[in-house]
Amino acid sequence: MNETTSRRLLAVLLIAFVSLGVTYGLVTPCFEASDEWSHLTLVHYLAVHRKLPPLVLPPRPAVTGADVAWYLSYHDPPIYYAPPLYHALSALITSWTSMDDLPYLLVPSPSWELGWAPQADGDSWNKNQFAHRAEETLAQSGTVRGAYLLRLVSVGLGAVTILCTYTLAGFLWPDRPILALGAGAFVAFLPKFIAASAGVTNDNLMTALFSSFFVYALRCMRDGANWRRWAMLGGLVGLGLLTKQSALLLLPLGELAVAWQRGDILLQWRKRLIDGGTFLAVALGIGGWWYVRNTVLYDDPLGLGPHFASQIPLTHFGMKEVWSTVRSYWAVIGWTSMIEPPLYVAAALVMLVALAGVVVAVRPGGPLWRAPTITKRGLGFLGLAFVLNVASFVHWATATAAPGGRLLFPTVSVVGVLSAWGFSQWSRWRVARWCLGAMAGASFLFAALVPWRYLLPAYASPHLPDGMPDTAMPVGQASQGGIRLIGYETTTTEIEHGKEFGLTLYWHTQVDLSHRYRTWVQLGPRDSTRHIAGRDIWLGGTLYPSGLWRANDTVRQVYHLPVPDWAPVPGLYWIRVGLVDETVGKLIELTSHSSVAVLGPWRLYAAPKPALPTYAVSFRLGEAIRLLGYDLKQEKEAEGVSLHLALYWRAEQVPEADYMVFVHLVDIKGHPLGQHDGPPRDGAYPTSWWLPGQVIVDRHTIHLDQLDADSTWLRVGMYNLETMIRVPAFDGTNQRLPDDSIPLDTLP
Numbered sequence: 001m002n003e004t005t006s007r008r009l010l011a012v013l014l015i016a017f018v019s020l021g022v023t024y025g026l027v028t029p030c031f032e033a034s035d036e037w038s039h040l041t042l043v044h045y046l047a048v049h050r051k052l053p054p055l056v057l058p059p060r061p062a063v064t065g066a067d068v069a070w071y072l073s074y075h076d077p078p079i080y081y082a083p084p085l086y087h088a089l090s091a092l093i094t095s096w097t098s099m100d101d102l103p104y105l106l107v108p109s110p111s112w113e114l115g116w117a118p119q120a121d122g123d124s125w126n127k128n129q130f131a132h133r134a135e136e137t138l139a140q141s142g143t144v145r146g147a148y149l150l151r152l153v154s155v156g157l158g159a160v161t162i163l164c165t166y167t168l169a170g171f172l173w174p175d176r177p178i179l180a181l182g183a184g185a186f187v188a189f190l191p192k193f194i195a196a197s198a199g200v201t202n203d204n205l206m207t208a209l210f211s212s213f214f215v216y217a218l219r220c221m222r223d224g225a226n227w228r229r230w231a232m233l234g235g236l237v238g239l240g241l242l243t244k245q246s247a248l249l250l251l252p253l254g255e256l257a258v259a260w261q262r263g264d265i266l267l268q269w270r271k272r273l274i275d276g277g278t279f280l281a282v283a284l285g286i287g288g289w290w291y292v293r294n295t296v297l298y299d300d301p302l303g304l305g306p307h308f309a310s311q312i313p314l315t316h317f318g319m320k321e322v323w324s325t326v327r328s329y330w331a332v333i334g335w336t337s338m339i340e341p342p343l344y345v346a347a348a349l350v351m352l353v354a355l356a357g358v359v360v361a362v363r364p365g366g367p368l369w370r371a372p373t374i375t376k377r378g379l380g381f382l383g384l385a386f387v388l389n390v391a392s393f394v395h396w397a398t399a400t401a402a403p404g405g406r407l408l409f410p411t412v413s414v415v416g417v418l419s420a421w422g423f424s425q426w427s428r429w430r431v432a433r434w435c436l437g438a439m440a441g442a443s444f445l446f447a448a449l450v451p452w453r454y455l456l457p458a459y460a461s462p463h464l465p466d467g468m469p470d471t472a473m474p475v476g477q478a479s480q481g482g483i484r485l486i487g488y489e490t491t492t493t494e495i496e497h498g499k500e501f502g503l504t505l506y507w508h509t510q511v512d513l514s515h516r517y518r519t520w521v522q523l524g525p526r527d528s529t530r531h532i533a534g535r536d537i538w539l540g541g542t543l544y545p546s547g548l549w550r551a552n553d554t555v556r557q558v559y560h561l562p563v564p565d566w567a568p569v570p571g572l573y574w575i576r577v578g579l580v581d582e583t584v585g586k587l588i589e590l591t592s593h594s595s596v597a598v599l600g601p602w603r604l605y606a607a608p609k610p611a612l613p614t615y616a617v618s619f620r621l622g623e624a625i626r627l628l629g630y631d632l633k634q635e636k637e638a639e640g641v642s643l644h645l646a647l648y649w650r651a652e653q654v655p656e657a658d659y660m661v662f663v664h665l666v667d668i669k670g671h672p673l674g675q676h677d678g679p680p681r682d683g684a685y686p687t688s689w690w691l692p693g694q695v696i697v698d699r700h701t702i703h704l705d706q707l708d709a710d711s712t713w714l715r716v717g718m719y720n721l722e723t724m725i726r727v728p729a730f731d732g733t734n735q736r737l738p739d740d741s742i743p744l745d746t747l748p
Contacts, residue, residue, distance in 0.1 A: 002177075003177065005177075006177035006178075006180065006181060009181055010163075010166055010180075010181065010184065013162065013166075013181065013184055013185060013188055014159050014162060014163065014188075016188065016444065017155075017158065017159060017162055017188040017189075017194070018155055018156075018159055020188075020189075020194050020447055020448060020451075021154075021155035021158055021159075021194055021197050021198045022152070022155060022198070023448075023451050024194050024195050024197075024198035024450070024451055024455065025148065025151040025152070025154075025155065025198035025199075027451045027452075027455045027456045027459065028195070028198065028199070028334070028455055028459060029128070029130075029132050029136065029459050029461070030105070030132075030136060030143065030144055030147045030148075031105075031106065031129065031130045032128060032129060032130065032334050032335075032459060033151075033195065033196075033198065033199025033200065033201070033334070034195075034196060034199055034201060034203075034334065034335075034404070034406060035080075035199075035201055036147070036199045036200045036201060037072060037106060037129070037130070038078065038079075038080035039080070039086075039087065039090075039200045039201050039202060040099070040102060040143065040146075040147060040200055041074065041075065041078045041080060041102070041106075042078050042080055042082065042087045043087050043090045043091050043094065043099070043146075043150075043200070044091075044099045044102050044143075045076065045077060045078050046084070046087050046088055046091040047091040047094065047095065047099065048100075052084055053077045053078055053081065054077050055081050055294065055297070055298045055300065055303055055305060055306065056075075056077055056078070056079055056081070056306060057305055057306055057309045058071070058079050058306060058309050058310045061309065061310055061311055061312050062310055062311065063312065064115060065111070065112040065113060065114060065115035065116065065117070066112065066113055066115075068108070068112050068117075069108040069109075069112035069113055071310060072106070072108040072112070072129060072130065073106065073108060074102065074103040074106045076103075079306055079310070080306065081303050081305075081306045081307075082202060082244065082245075082303070083202075083241065083242045083243055083244060083245065083287075083290050083303075084242065084290065085202075085205070085239060085242035085243045086202035086205045086206075086243050086244075087202070089205075090150050090153075090200070093149060093150065093153065094145075094146035094149060094150065097142040097145045097146050097149075098142040099142050099143040099146050100142065101135070101141055101142060101143050102143045104133075104135075105132075105133055105135070105136055105141065105143055105144075106130065107130055107131040107132075107133065107548070108129065108130055108131070109126070109128050109129055109130055109131050109542045109543075110131065110516065110538060110542060110545050110547075111126050111542050117335070117336070118334070118335045118336040119336065120336045120337040120338075121337075121338070123560070124457045124458050124460075124558070125537065125541065125542070126541075126542050127334065127335070127336065127338060127458035127459070128334075128335075128458070128459060128542055128543055129334070129335050131542060131543060131544060131545055131548060132461060132543055132544060133544075133548050134461075134463045134465075134544070134548070134550060134553065147200055150200045151198050151199060151200060154196075154197050154198060154199060154200065154201070154204040155197050155198060157197065157204040157205055157207070157208040158193065158194070158196075158197030158204060158207075158208075160208040160211065160212070161187060161193075161197075161207050161208050161211045161412065161413055162184050162187050162188045163184075164208070164211035164212055164214065164215050164413050165183050165184050165186075165187050165211060165412075165413040165416045165417060166180045166181065166183060166184035167180075167215050168183070168211075168214055168215055168218070168382070168413055168414075168417050169182075169183040169184070169416075169417045169420060169421075171215070171218055171219070171222075171378065172218075172374075172375045172378050172379065172417065172421075173375070173421075176424070179420050179421065179424050180420075182419075182420035182423065182424070182436075182440070183413075183416040183417045183419070183420035183421075184416065185440055185443070185444075186415070186416040186419050186420060186443075187412055187413065187415075187416040189440075189443040189444050189446075189447045190330065190412070190443075190447070191330065191331040191333065191446065191447050191450050192328065192329060192330055192331050192332060192333065192405065192406060193406075193409060193412060194447060194450075195333045195334075195450075196406050196409060202243050202244050203244070203406060203407075203409060205243050206240060206243045206244040206246060206247065206410055207409045207410055207412060207413075209236055209239055209240040209243060209247070210240070210247075210250070210410040210411065210413070211412075211413040212236055213233065213236050213237065213240070213250055213253075213254075214381075214382060214385065214413060214414065216229075216232070216233050216236065217233060217253070217254065217257040217381070218257075218374075218378050218381065220233060220257060220261060221257050221260050221261045221262065221374065221377060221378070221381070222261075222262060222374045223261075223262065224261050224262040224268075225261065225275075227274055227275050227278045230254075230258060230275040230276075230278050230279045231278050231279065231282045233254060233257070233279055234254065234278065234279040234280065234281070234282030234283040234286075235282055235283070235286060236250075237250040237251065237254055237279075237282075237283035237287070238282060238283045238284070238285065238286025238287035238288075239286065239287065240287065241283065241284075241286070241287025241288065241290070241291070242286065242287045242290060245302050245303070245304065246389075246392065246407075246410055247287070249385070249388045249389060249392060249410070250283075251280065251283060252388070253381070253384070253385055253388070254276075254279050254280070254283065255276050255279070255280070256381065256384070257381065258272050258275045258276040258279060259272060259276070260377050260381065261275070262374075290303075291303075307400055308399060308400065311399070311400040311401050311402065312401055313398060313399050313400065313401055314397065314398045314399075314401045314403075316398070317394050317397060317398050317403070321397065321403045324403050324405075325393075325397070325403045325404075325405045325408070326344070326348055326351075326405065327344045327405070328403070328404050328405035328406065329405025329406070329408055330344065330347045330348075330405070331343070331344070331347070331450070332404075332405070333450065333454065333455060334455075334458075338454040338455075338458055339450075339454060343446075350439060351419070353422070353423065353426070354418070354419040354420075354422035354423050355422060356422065357421070357422030357423055357424065357425035357426055358418055358421065358422040358425075360422075360425045361421060361422065361425050367425070379418075379421075382411075382414045382417060382418070383414070383418070385411055385414055386411045386414045386415065386418070389408055389410055389411040390408065393407050393408055423436050459543070460543075461543055461544055462540055462541055462543060462544050462555050462556045462557060462558075463544050463553060463554075463555055463556075464506075464554045464555065464556055467554045468486055468487050468506040468508075468554055469489075471489060472487035472488060472489045472504070472506055473487055473488055473489065474486060474487045475487050475488060475597065475599070482509050482510040482511035482513075483507060483508070483509050483510075483513075483517065483539075483546075483579065483588075484507065484508045484509075484510070485505060485506070485507055485577060485579075485590055485597055486506050486507065486508045486554070487505075487506040488503065488504060488505050488506065488575075488599055489503075489504040489506075490502060490503055490504070490602070491503075493602070494602065494603050494604070494605075495523075495563055495567075495573055495602050495603065495604040496563060496604070497563055497564075497565050497567065497569070497604075497606065498563065498564075498565055499562075499563055500560045500561060500562050500563070501523060501533070501560075501561045501562075501563055501602075502558070502559070502560055502561075503521060503558070503559045503561060503575060504556055504557065504558050504559075505519075505521070505556075505557045505559070505577065506554060506555070506556055506557075507539065507540075507554070507555045507556075507557060508552075508553070508554050508555075509546075509549050509550075509551065509552070509553050509555075510551060510552070511551050512549070512550050512551050513546050513547060513548075513549040513550075514547060515546075515547050515581075515582060515583050516538055516539070516545050516546050516547045516582050517538070517539040517546045517579055517580060517581055517582060517588075518536060518537065518538055518539065518579070518580040518582055519536075519537065519538070519539045519557065519577065519578065519579050519580070520534060520535065520536040520537075520577070520578045520580070521534060521535055521559050521561070521575055521576065521577050521578075522534040522575070522576045523561050523563070523573055523574075523575055524573060524574065524576065525568070525571055525572065525573055525574070525684050526572070526574070526683060526684065528576060528596075531576070532563065532564055532566075532567040532573070533561040533562055533563060533564065534561070535559050535560075535561065537557075539555075539557065539579065540555050540557065541557065563604070567604060568684065569604050569605050569606040570603070570604060570605035570606065570681070570684075570685045570694065570696055571603075571604055571605075571681060571684035571685045572600070572601035572602070572603060572604075572684060572685055572686065572689060573600065573601055573602055573603075573604055574598050574599065574600040574601045574602075575598070575599040575600050575602075576596050576597070576598055576599075577590065577596065577597040577598075577599065578590070578595060578596050578597075579595075603685075603689055603691075605685075605691070605694060612629070613628060613629025613630055613631055613646070613648045614629070614630070614631045614632070615629050615630050615631070615632070615744075616628065616629040617629050617630070617742075617744070618731075618732045619729060619730065619731060619732070619737075619742045620652075620729070620730045620734075621717065621718050621727045621728070621729055621730075621742075622655075622727045622728055623652065623653065624651060624652055624653045624654065624655040624656070624687075624690075625649055625650070625651060625652065625655060625659075625687070625690075625718070625727070626649070626650045626652055627647060627648065627649060627650075627716070627742060628648040628649070628650050628695065629648045630645060630646060630647050630648060630744060631644075631645070631646040632644070632645055632646075632714075632744070637703075639705075640703060640704050640705040640706060641703075641704045641705070641706060642701055642702070642703050642704070643665065643674070643701065643702045643703075643704065644699070644700075644701050645663055645699070645700045645701070645702070645714065645716075645744075646697055646698070646699045646700075647661070647663075647697070647698045647699075647700070647716060648695060648696075648697055648698075649680065649690075649695070649696045649698055650693070650694065650695045650696075651687075651690035651691060651692055651693065651694045651696070652692060653692050654688070654690060654691065654692065655687040655688055655690055656688070657687070657688060657720055657722075658679065658686040658687055658688045658721075659679075659680075659687045659718040659719060659720060659721075659727060660677055660678065660679055660718060660719055660720075660721045661677070661678060661679065661680055661698060661700065661716065661717075661718055662675065662676075662677045662715075662716065662717055662718070662719060663675060663676045663677070663700045663702065663714065663715075663716050664714070664715045664716070664741070665702055665704070665712055665713070665714055665715075666712065666713055666714075666715060667712055667713075668713075673704065673712055674702040674703065674704050675702065676700045676701060676702050678700070680696060680698040681696065681698055681699075687718075713743060713744070713745060714743070714744035714745075715739075715741040715742065715743055715744070716741070716742050716744060717729050717740055717741050717742055726739070726740040726741075727740065728740050729741060729742050
């Protein structure tokens with residue numbers, strides 16, 4: 001691959017990354033990106049007050065959910081405290097739009113009040129840190145406009161990091177452009193890096209400065225640069241010191257770069273002393289004043305007091321924390337994990353392959369020892385930078401109980417370079433090359449899938465500006481308080497064992513609402529006390545709870561109801577909906593005469609065939625129903641005998657009406673001794689719902705004082721309850737039976 005082709009592919013890579021970053025940013029609501037709310041709060045403070053914020057210690061750590069909700073609320077001055085460069089630049093960039101609606105929009109999710117942190121699973125319920133008002137749009141909110149512009153700037157900073165990663169690898173292996181592209185692709189298609197690059201945070205500027213530092217430092221080392229270039233490197237570090245405290249790691253690294261620059265150490269000690277002093281003086285001259293100010297005003301040089309005061313430290317940093325770091329480094333988006341656990345394992349295995357390749361390369365006699373001196377020094381320099389980043393991260397994570405992998409992103413370009421180098425050790429085999437190509441393609445496809453598979457379902461607002469869709473079934477049931485259930489949709493026309501029944505309800509309010517309602521749904525048979533599945537959540541969910549609703553709002557509520565394997569089949573099941581006013585804790589009316597709205601029914605039937613009957617027969621009722629056989633059992637009781645009969649009906653076609661079943665016990669003259677009339681399956685599955693080919697086991701019981709099996713017979717059949725006319729009954733030769741009654745001659 002020549003240099004021209006490599007650069008063209010780099011351009012494609014950057015375009016792909018920017019496209020992904022913009023997509024991530026568009027599908028993630030404001031404030032949901034990592035710590036975005038705190039950075040926007042600081043940007044707003046600088047824009048309004050035009051001065052540095054004071055260092056404010058929070059009154060208590062975030063122990064309970066209510067504490068977290070308090071922290072996530074708007075504070076002036078901000079509780080978050082950080083070096084000012086990123087936030088000052090952001091305030092300048094967004095000066096064209098007012099962000100005065102930030103306090104109004106910053107509404108913590110109501111789930112925090114109950115101690116419900118966002119859930120780490122694939123369910124779309126409760127993944128958000130904040131509730132989101134309907135006014136949170138580009139057209140209506142200056143804060144949203146400012147935030148989306150800053151997100152676009154962040155994506156640009158992420159592209160800078162990818163470009164630096166490509167440049168670093170190209171510097172170390174100038175004759176291997178494919179390795180440079182691989183390093184850039186590793187960073188560009190890292191889902192967490194894309195998500196972080198699509199948020200408002202000083203991490204993005206810090207990562208870009210770190211990556212630029214590595215590129216410039218290696219070049220200065222190679223060239224034996226003059227003091228002016230080392231001063232420029234110190235300027236980069238000074239900007240980093242004004243961006244985030246983690247830039248302090250660059251001070252010893254810069255001095256190491258001075259010591260390792262090209263030239264004989266004994267003869268060039270004076271130059272190294274001048275270069276190192278210049279680098280340090282410029283870095284501290286640009287960025288040190290903020291730390292001196294903190295020391296003088298607050299006796300806290302690093303300004304980390306607010307962070308430590310809000311957290312409860314870990315007792316140790318063990319394997320659980322290591323695994324949490326690995327997962328969050330790769331793809332924990334937002335506050336919690338939404339991705340299936342096996343995918344994290346797969347990503348970890350891929351990284352182990354890269355690590356194994358690095359071990360192969362650095363072993364005695366490995367490729368590292370045959371590399372040029374500048375390559376060996378460069379790899380050692382980058383490796384040390386990563387080790388320092390990990391060490392500081394472990395200290396921070398232990399002190400704050402926040403092992404977030406994104407805090408290792410200052411050296412993400414190093415990880416990209418080392419990973420590409422590790423993977424390249426296996427490229428000598430054709431199969432390995434195919435596997436590496438497949439992994440690169442899979443990484444891109446997965447990164448492209450994340451917004452649609454995980455983010456959009458988790459963050460899609462239930463508020464519908466255009467009203468209920470035409471595909472919904474209208475209901476039009478009015479309730480008290482101006483709330484109406486206006487329609488519903490389901491994902492399927494049938495219910496199935498072991499699968500979820502998806503239900504969407506559409507609500508409308510005629511007035512502004514000021515407090516929250518809860519809504520519950522239950523899936524169950526005709527007997528409302530025997531529901532098989534249900535959910536009880538806030539009306540509007542955690543994203544748009546009813547306390548934020550405005551007059552004429554239409555809101556969609558989605559429920560996923562798992563159907564248990566033990567649900568009786570076959571049968572009809574209904575959805576029952578209730579609405580609870582949280583202020584009084586009581587149901588409110590959803591119809592003119594009831595507090596429960598009933599939707600449905602839907603059919604649930606078993607796919608497997610039932611067991612064969614004890615006694616096989618062949619009788620037909622009309623053209624639609626056939627009796628295949630029956631089970632019969634006698635049970636003695638204290639007051640007599642019970643006769644338990646199970647009839648095996650099969651639908652030949654859909655019956656025209658809902659029929660009643662009669663079971664008569666008669667003597668030799670046909671006189672009735674006992675009977676049981678009723679709908680099949682006690683009304684749980686009326687005949688008009690039967691499908692061709694279905695076998696329905698229908699049970700009936702007759703209670704008797706005594707039973708003489710030699711002089712009694714059973715007669716069964718069906719009739720139309722409205723007309724009381726029996727369904728014509730035929731035997732196996734298609735001869736119509738007397739009285740349209742099927743004889744069952746075998747008794748226990």
